[in-house]
Amino acid sequence: MMAKAEAKTTGKIKIQYFRSQICTPEKHKKVVKGLGFTRLNQIVEREDSPSTRGMVKKIPHLVRIVE
Numbered sequence: 001m002m003a004k005a006e007a008k009t010t011g012k013i014k015i016q017y018f019r020s021q022i023c024t025p026e027k028h029k030k031v032v033k034g035l036g037f038t039r040l041n042q043i044v045e046r047e048d049s050p051s052t053r054g055m056v057k058k059i060p061h062l063v064r065i066v067e
Contacts, residue, residue, distance in 0.1 A: 013048045
C-alpha cells in the first residue's frame with residue numbers, strides 16, 4: 001500500500017531585495033551580500049532560522065519577506 005504524501009512545512013522564507021544599497025553603511029552592504037543577493041528585485045529562498053530573521057531585521061528598509 002502506498003502511504004499518502006504528507007504536506008510538510010519546508011521551514012523556508014522568501015526574501016526580496018527591493019531597495020538599492022547605495023549610500024548605506026558598509027555593515028548593511030555585507031548583510032545584503034550575506035543573504036545572497038546580487039541584483040535588485042531578486043527573490044531568494046533561505047532557511048527560516050533565527051540568524052536569517054536577524055539579518056532581515058537589520059535591513060528592513062532594503063528587503064522584504066514575500067509569500
